[in-house]
Amino acid sequence: MGPGYLISLRRQRNLLDFALGSLWRARWKNGGIVVVFSLVIFIIASFRLMVAGLEQASTAVLATVPDITVQRLVAGRQMPVPLWWVEESGAVFGIRSIKPRVWGYYFHETSGANFTIIGVEDFPGGEPLPGVAMQAVSADEQVEENQFSPVVLGQAVHQMLALGDRVNVSLFRPDLTLKGFSVVGLFAPQTGLVTDDLMVMAIDDARDLFALAPHNATDLLISVPNPLEVDTIAQKLMAKLPGSRVITKAQIGKTYNAAFGWRSGFGMICLIGTVAAFVILAWDKAAGLSPEQRREVALLKTLGWQTGDVMAIRFMESLVVCVVAFLVGTGLAWAHIVFTDGFLFKPLLLGWSVLRPSLSPVPVIRFDDVLIIFVMSVVPYLAATIVPAWRGAMIRADATL
Amino acid sequence: MKWMSKPRPSTWLGIIGGGLMFCQLILIGLAHVQLAARTSGQELMRAQVQRLGLSDICIATEARYIRHLAVTDQVAPFMDHPLALEYFPSGSLWAPVISSR
Numbered sequence: 001m002g003p004g005y006l007i008s009l010r011r012q013r014n015l016l017d018f019a020l021g022s023l024w025r026a027r028w029k030n031g032g033i034v035v036v037f038s039l040v041i042f043i044i045a046s047f048r049l050m051v052a053g054l055e056q057a058s059t060a061v062l063a064t065v066p067d068i069t070v071q072r073l074v075a076g077r078q079m080p081v082p083l084w085w086v087e088e089s090g091a092v093f094g095i096r097s098i099k100p101r102v103w104g105y106y107f108h109e110t111s112g113a114n115f116t117i118i119g120v121e122d123f124p125g126g127e128p129l130p131g132v133a134m135q136a137v138s139a140d141e142q143v144e145e146n147q148f149s150p151v152v153l154g155q156a157v158h159q160m161l162a163l164g165d166r167v168n169v170s171l172f173r174p175d176l177t178l179k180g181f182s183v184v185g186l187f188a189p190q191t192g193l194v195t196d197d198l199m200v201m202a203i204d205d206a207r208d209l210f211a212l213a214p215h216n217a218t219d220l221l222i223s224v225p226n227p228l229e230v231d232t233i234a235q236k237l238m239a240k241l242p243g244s245r246v247i248t249k250a251q252i253g254k255t256y257n258a259a260f261g262w263r264s265g266f267g268m269i270c271l272i273g274t275v276a277a278f279v280i281l282a283w284d285k286a287a288g289l290s291p292e293q294r295r296e297v298a299l300l301k302t303l304g305w306q307t308g309d310v311m312a313i314r315f316m317e318s319l320v321v322c323v324v325a326f327l328v329g330t331g332l333a334w335a336h337i338v339f340t341d342g343f344l345f346k347p348l349l350l351g352w353s354v355l356r357p358s359l360s361p362v363p364v365i366r367f368d369d370v371l372i373i374f375v376m377s378v379v380p381y382l383a384a385t386i387v388p389a390w391r392g393a394m395i396r397a398d399a400t401l
Numbered sequence: 402m403k404w405m406s407k408p409r410p411s412t413w414l415g416i417i418g419g420g421l422m423f424c425q426l427i428l429i430g431l432a433h434v435q436l437a438a439r440t441s442g443q444e445l446m447r448a449q450v451q452r453l454g455l456s457d458i459c460i461a462t463e464a465r466y467i468r469h470l471a472v473t474d475q476v477a478p479f480m481d482h483p484l485a486l487e488y489f490p491s492g493s494l495w496a497p498v499i500s501s502r
Contacts, residue, residue, distance in 0.1 A: 013409075013411050016410075016411045016414070017409050017410045017411050020410035020411060020413075020414060021410055024410070054458075054460065057443075057458065058458050060443050060447075061443060061446045061447060061450060061458060062450060062455075062456070062457075062458065063447055063450075064447045064448070064450045064451035065450055065454075065455065065456050065471075066454045066456070069454075069456060069472055071472065073474075076474065077474055078474050099454065101454055105465055105468075113462065114462050114463075114465075114468070116459075116462075116468065116469075118453055118455075120452075120453060120454075127452060129449065129452060129453075130445050130448035130449050130452060131445035131446075131448070131449060154459075187449070188442070188445060190439065190441070190442030190445065191442055191445045191446045191449055192459070193446060193458050193459060194446045194449055194450055194455055194457075194458055194459055195446075195449060195459070196459045197459050197462050197468070198453075198459075200453065219472070221454040247456075247471065247472055251471070252456055252457075252471040252472075255470055255471045256458075256470070256471070259470055259495045320414065323418065324417070324418070324421070327418065327421035327422060327425060328421060330425060331421060331424050331425045331428060334425060334428035334429060334432060335428055337432065338428055338431050338432045338435065347490075348490055348491070348493070348494060349460060349461060349491055349494060350460070350461050350463075350491060351461050351463045351464075351467075351489050351490035351491030351492070352463045352489065352490060352491075353461045353462040353463040353491070354462070354463075355462045356462075357459045357460065357462070359460060360435075362432045362435050362436055363432070364432075364433065364436060365429050365432070365433075
């Protein structure tokens with residue numbers, strides 16, 4: 001004997017031992033439930049961890065996006081921005097710099113891949129591109145290089161073009177004439193999350209490639225030193241530039257938060273379907289009491305057990321199944337993300353992309369993610385088994401025996 | 402007595418549960434080691450985003466509105482209508498940009 005709480009603890013442990021014995025007696029049935037439940041939790045947890053990894057990476061990487069991006073819309077479609085917008089925008093007080101940029105997509109017919117072409121001012125001179133080791137061009141290539149425009153490629157583009165040691169590549173203009181480029185650098189592989197499909201070149205070369213008029217750009221990048229003024233400046237720009245669409249840094253952040261949110265897409269609906277199917281299975285398994293189980297409950301009641309004790313046993317059984325399945329499922333999910341970069345969900349995320357960026361969505365563990373996984377998996381199971389457990393505990397001993 | 406030396410079922414549960422938690426902690430630790438190794442890459446990416454004025458991360462390249470979600474035409478995703486059925490597989494995992502504004 002000892003203090004009250006010690007007696008209570010011993011009692012709970014004895015009940016737990018009894019519940020484990022009961023689980024062990026039906027080990028094939030319960031083992032099956034643990035396996036299926038672990039798989040359900042594995043899928044939910046993998047999806048959540050992968051999305052959390054992408055969300056965290058995008059938040060970390062996109063912290064330096066332009067303060068304001070100005071586009072031009074005509075009939076709901078994005079159209080080139082006239083360069084007089086630069087002078088017009090410059091009249092708005094509080095702007096540090098305005099950079100016109102030309103960018104767009106290039107469909108590479110041989111591979112079927114889409115590349116993102118970005119033409120920037122002060123390239124290849126000016127501020128160096130971070131993470132790019134500019135290659136020195138040999139004397140033999142100098143003559144040839146003069147006819148080719150410099151370009152920096154993302155790693156995936158370089159592989160897709162199968163350039164090997166060659167440095168020259170030609171792309172088609174809209175009129176099917178060829179424009180030559182000389183690869184002067186590759187983006188570092190560890191920056192693939194933002195650069196894998198990029199071809200960065202001088203703004204005039206991009207205009208030439210897309211056959212864009214010299215007085216046009218795709219959009220304007222505006223830098224604002226005071227973050228508190230961004231919204232006001234955005235409103236002034238919208239009023240000043242007819243047909244403009246102004247996107248602020250905060251809106252880009254919001255887009256990515258919503259894009260990766262739980263409410264987005266059909267993926268979540270599929271997962272809810274999986275949980276619902278499992279809850280039905282759990283209900284069915286828990287509701288169908290075998291004659292042995294009924295006799296067991298009746299015997300326990302004859303021996304003096306209360307309905308509450310029988311329910312406590314059933315609750316412990318469910319809890320043990322849940323906790324073991326939760327630990328196995330989430331453990332497998334971590335292994336899936338850490339060792340295989342989420343190979344099960346990756347095809348869905350990349351879809352029919354021909355150019356497949358190297359994606360490695362490892363998240364930092366967060367309490368709210370664990371709580372969401374727990375609430376989405378364990379709570380429905382406990383809820384599904386509690387009513388059958390109560391029904392089972394209400395068996396009358398005299399009627400059963 | 403012989404049966405007394407045998408561990409109780411709850412002891413086994415503790416051992417198995419503890420083992421599973423230990424394995425999980427090791428995996429979470431490995432994930433954080435991987436993340437720590439990427440810190441320099443993230444610094445570079447932030448610098449590239451700033452230098453080139455990039456607005457989006459490169460995940461799926463199959464549709465232009467998925468590749469550049471933040472700056473795409475508002476009517477381009479979901480086949481020109483926010484409530485139309487999306488046919489690109491990756492589109493099923495992303496919210497339409499129009500809903501975030």
